[in-house]
Structures are given as structure tokens and as C-alpha cells.
Amino acid sequence: MGMTKGSRTQPLRVLVAGGGVAGQALALWLTRGGHQVTVVERFPALRAAGAQVDLRGQGIEAVKRMGLLDAVRGKLVDEAGVAFVDARGKAKATIMANTSGRGRQTLTSEYEIMRGDLVRILHDTTRDDTEYVFGTSVDGFEQDEHKVVAHFSDGSSGAFDLLVGADGQGSRIRRAVLPEGFDPYWRVGIHMAYWFVPRIASDSNIRDTYMVPGGRQIMRRSHNPTETQVYFVIREESDEASAIHRAPVERQQEFWADRFRDAGWQTERFIEGMRTSPFFYSQEVVQVRTDTWSKGRVVLAGDAAHCASPYSGMGISGGLVGAHVLAGEINRHPGDLPTALANYDSVLRPFIDEIQGEVNPRLLRLGMPMTQRAIDAFQAATALACFLHVPDLAARLSKKDRGGDWQLPENPAPITAA
Numbered sequence: 253m254g255m256t257k258g259s260r261t262q263p264l265r266v267l268v269a270g271g272g273v274a275g276q277a278l279a280l281w282l283t284r285g286g287h288q289v290t291v292v293e294r295f296p297a298l299r300a301a302g303a304q305v306d307l308r309g310q311g312i313e314a315v316k317r318m319g320l321l322d323a324v325r326g327k328l329v330d331e332a333g334v335a336f337v338d339a340r341g342k343a344k345a346t347i348m349a350n351t352s353g354r355g356r357q358t359l360t361s362e363y364e365i366m367r368g369d370l371v372r373i374l375h376d377t378t379r380d381d382t383e384y385v386f387g388t389s390v391d392g393f394e395q396d397e398h399k400v401v402a403h404f405s406d407g408s409s410g411a412f413d414l415l416v417g418a419d420g421q422g423s424r425i426r427r428a429v430l431p432e433g434f435d436p437y438w439r440v441g442i443h444m445a446y447w448f449v450p451r452i453a454s455d456s457n458i459r460d461t462y463m464v465p466g467g468r469q470i471m472r473r474s475h476n477p478t479e480t481q482v483y484f485v486i487r488e489e490s491d492e493a494s495a496i497h498r499a500p501v502e503r504q505q506e507f508w509a510d511r512f513r514d515a516g517w518q519t520e521r522f523i524e525g526m527r528t529s530p531f532f533y534s535q536e537v538v539q540v541r542t543d544t545w546s547k548g549r550v551v552l553a554g555d556a557a558h559c560a561s562p563y564s565g566m567g568i569s570g571g572l573v574g575a576h577v578l579a580g581e582i583n584r585h586p587g588d589l590p591t592a593l594a595n596y597d598s599v600l601r602p603f604i605d606e607i608q609g610e611v612n613p614r615l616l617r618l619g620m621p622m623t624q625r626a627i628d629a630f631q632a633a634t635a636l637a638c639f640l641h642v643p644d645l646a647a648r649l650s651k652k653d654r655g656g657d658w659q660l661p662e663n664p665a666p667i668t669a670a
Contacts, residue, residue, distance in 0.1 A: 261587040263287045264413040267402055269390045269425055271298060273367070274554025274571035275418035276374035276382075280318060281579030283381040284665035287586070290412075291382055292404065294389035294419075298375055301531045302367030303446050303483070304329055304475055310603070311569020312363055313660050314576050320373055327369040329475045334459045336631050339516040345635040346458065366475055370568065390415070390425065393550065400549040414582070414589060415550045421540055423556035429547045438539040440561065440613040441489045442620070443497075445508045445534040449525030451480045463627045464515040467620045470522065482522045484508050487620045497534045504534040537561050539608050546593040553578055558604040563616055566607040573660065574600055580664035603658040 264287045268275045271293030279289045293299065307315060307324070315321050333348035375384075392403045393415055403409045417425025430436060451474050459473040467487030474480040486493070488511075496507045509523045526532060540559035545552045554571035561567065577600045585592040621627045 264582065264586055265411075266290070266414045266416060266582075267292065267390070267400075267410070267412040268416045268418055268553075269402075270418035270420060270554070270556070271295075271371075271375075271384065271386075272418060272420060272554065272571075273370060273374065273568055274556075274575050275416070276371065276378055277314075277318070277572050277575035278416060278418060278553055278579055279378045279382040280374065281575065281664040282582060283378065285579065285583030285586075286665075287582070289382045290385065290410075291378075292385045292388045292390060294387070294405070296387040298371060298386070300368035300371045300375075302371075302533070303481060304331070304364055304473060305367045305370065305568040306565055307363035307365065307572075308565055308569050310573050310658065310660050311566065314569070314572040317576065317660070317663055318377070320377065323373045323377075324363065324365055324370065327365050327373065329364040329366060329473075330457045331364045331459055331473060331475075332457045334461060336634055337460045337462050337517070338631075339462075341454070341460070341517060343458075343460075344631040345638045347634075347638060367568070389419075393425075393428070395549045397548075413549065416553050416578075417550065417556045418553045419556050421535070421538060421555045421559040423540075423552065425550065426540075426542070426552055426556050429544070429550055429552060430542060434542070436540045436542045437536075438541045438608075439489075440537050440539075440563070440611065440616055442485060442487055442537040442563075442616060443493050443535070444483055444485045444537060444562070445504065445532065446481060446483045447526055447529035447532045448479045449482055449522060449529065451476075451478050452521075455480045462515075462517045463621065463630065464512070465622060465624050465627065467617070467622050468512065468515060469620055470512070470515065470517065470519065472518070472522075482525065484512055484522075485620070486511055487617060487622075494536055497536055501532050505532060508534065537563065539564075539611065541608065545597055549589060551578065551593050551596070558600075558608070560604070560607045561611055563611050564607050566610070570604065570607055573603060576664055577661060580661055583664050599661060606658060 266282055266287055266289045268279055268289060268291045271291045275291055279291050282289050315324050333346050335343040335346040337343050389405045390402045391405050393400055399411045399413060400415045401409055401411050402415055417423050419425055426436060455474040459471060462470040469485040471483040472480055496504055505526045512519055538559065539561050540555060545557045553574055557574065558570060560570050578596045581592040581595040621630055
């Protein structure tokens with residue numbers, strides 16, 4: 253595959269904006285297809301930070317196809333299950349991971365990995381064949397039928413055959429692709445922040461979820477011997493909450509500390525830990541929904557195209573699957589980008605519709621009750637369900653995981669033993 257014998261197609265020069273999971277996965281398949289790929293990342297170094305992510309269904313298959321499953325297995329986080337705890341930290345109900353190898357994953361996947369580790373694995377695999385430029389972003393571009401010219405933040409510019417916006421849920425490239433004034437965000441009225449604190453003896457390999465009146469939730473999960481992740485989550489539909497994610501980090505931390513100060517449990521420890529955390533990330537939980545992923549020689553990939561939100565459990569898997577489909581179409585039709593990009597859309601969209609459709613705002617709000625009575629009822633119902641093994645049975649008996657029956661298309665390029 254790749255370039256068919258006898259075709260006189262030149263390798264394409266592809267510029268990828270964004271060195272995250274989708275951008276690097278795309279670089280891997282396109283370079284294997286014989287193309288010249290440049291990845292620009294606005295951060296000064298590889299962004300190997302971030303929260304714990306899970307791989308499910310077709311995402312696991314996509315990693316396997318890249319030949320990276322062993323590398324991923326070597327970095328898995330040991331998360332045995334999820335506990336719902338009270339203010340004393342006592343577990344009211346616990347749902348264990350489905351490690352049966354059958355059915356669907358439960359709240360915790362059998363493939364849990366830190367985003368940073370996945371980014372590093374992809375980088376180690378692509379760095380020799382891909383040009384990486386750090387500390388640079390694409391500030392603008394113009395295109396005609398022959399090329400796209402990108403203007404970079406350092407004042408330089410360059411001509412490419414294709415520009416890929418893999419620049420995340422807040423994508424700047426997307427703004428230039430979509431019609432003026434189009435809002436791509438599908439909001440669920442939930443916000444979250446996460447950071448790391450030092451691990452203490454009581455932090456186990458079970459994820460703790462603590463519900464607080466007012467539609468608030470705290471999660472604690474520990475991914476290595478010294479570090480613990482903290483997540484604050486809140487139901488709030490206010491302009492202040494939507495705007496806070498663009499404020500300076502100090503303001504963000506004040507906002508989250510204010511919203512949770514009276515929450516009890518280990519809140520003081522977690523707020524205290526904000527100051528020394530290696531990073532702090534605040535975001536609105538949104539999906540990116542747009543009926544077009546490309547315009548001429550510019551195409552969107554990953555969260556920039558179809559962010560499914562953390563609640564889908566399929567954000568990272570979706571990015572890997574999307575890169576697989578896009579690279580495959582480009583490698584099969586290098587001389588006919590309009591066909592490649594149209595196929596990318598028609599092949600991938602049913603899968604994206606499926607994973608985005610799994611997110612139900614009403615169910616999410618049910619899991620974030622406003623009153624202590626509702627929290628007690630939720631925990632009692634969950635405890636009863638666990639006692640009756642309902643989550644376990646439901647997971648094992650499920651015929652499919654979250655991506656449904658959709659099948660990953662054939663490999664974008666031959667796998668050569670590196």
C-alpha cells in the first residue's frame with residue numbers, strides 16, 4: 253500500500269499543527285506512507301503532562317496496528333476500580349475494572365495510561381522520521397488549489413500540500429475552517445480542573461470519588477509511587493465558569509479553591525497541593541461538533557475535529573482512530589486530496605457520532621447531585637447494584653464497547669519492523 257507502483261505521485265509535504273496524541277499518531281502513519289511531515293507544537297517542549305487517560309475498543313486496536321501495544325502495556329497505571337467515598341473516606345460502593353477480556357470496560361479501563369506516557373511513546377516512535385518544531389504555532393495561512401502557505405509565530409512561513417489542525421478542543425485552525433460565527437461547542441454545563449499532589453500512604457490503587465452537595469465532585473487517583481492526581485468537577489452554567497479557563501492560572505486556582513473550600517474530606521490537602529503541582533489544567537467539559545472537518549487543503553484531526561469530552565471515555569481512542577482513518581485515506585489517494593478528505597469524513601463520522609452520542613448530559617447531572625439527600629440515594633443505589641454484581645455483569649455481558657460495532661479500516665501503511 254502507500255504509494256501504488258507505477259503512480260508518479262510525489263511525497264506530500266504535510267504540516268501538522270499540534271504535537272499531541274492525534275498529531276503524532278498521524279505523523280507516524282504518514283511518514284510510513286512515504287510523506288514528509290513537519291509537526292509544530294506551540295509549547296517549548298513536548299507536552300508530556302496531563303491526566304490519566306484510557307484506551308478502549310477501537311483505540312486499543314489502533315495502538316496495536318501501530319505496533320505500540322507492548323510499549324503501552326509497559327506504562328499502564330494500576331487502577332483496580334472506582335470507589336464512592338463519604339466525608340471520612342469510607343467506601344460506600346466500589347466498582348472494579350473489567351479485566352475479563354470480554355464485553356466492555358467499566359468506569360476504569362484495563363488500558364489506563366498517563367497522557368504524558370502515551371505522548372512520549374508516540375514521540376519516541378516518530379522523532380527520527382518526522383521534523384518537530386517546538387515553541388512555534390501556526391498564526392494564519394492562505395491556500396490555493398496547488399498549496400497552503402502557513403505563517404508561523406516566529407515570522408517565517410512555509411508552503412505545504414496539506415495543513416492538519418490537530419491543535420486540541422480550542423483549535424485556532426478550526427476557526428479558519430468553519431463559517432464565521434459558527435459555535436462548534438456542545439456544552440454539558442460541567443467544568444473540571446486537575447493537578448498532581450504528593451502521594452500519601454492512604455492513597456490506594458482504587459480511584460476515590462467524593463460527591464459534595466451543589467453538584468460538585470472530587471476524584472483522587474494515584475498513578476505512581478510518589479504522585480496522586482486530583483480532579484475537582486462542578487456543575488455550573490455561568491459566564492464566570494466558562495471564562496475562567498482562559499484566565500491566568502493563579503485566578504483559576506482561586507476560582508476552584510473558592511468553589512470547594514467547604515467540601516470536607518481531603519479538600520484542604522488538595523487545595524494546598526495546587527501551589528506545588530507541576531501543572532494545573534482547567535477546562536469546560538464540551539464536545540466539538542461540526543459538520544465539516546476540512547476546507548481545501550486544510551483538515552482537522554483529533555479533539556480539534558471531534559472532541560468527545562472526558563465523559564465519553566473515548567477522547568484519546570477517538571484521536572487515534574481518526575488519525576488512522578485520515579492517514580489511510582491520504583496514503584491511498586496522495587494525488588487526490590479532495591477524495592481523501594471526503595472519504596475521511598464519510599468513513600470516520602459514524603464512529604464519532606457513536607462515541608459522542610454516548611454522553612448524556614441528563615445522566616451526567618444525575619451523577620452530580622445537588623443535595624446531600626440525593627447523594628445518599630445515589631450511593632445507596634450504587635451500593636445495592638454492586639452488591640448484586642450489576643456493573644460487573646453488565647460489563648461482561650455487553651456485546652460491544654463504547655465505539656459500537658464500527659470496524660477500524662485496513663492499515664494506513666505497511667508495518668515495517670523498526
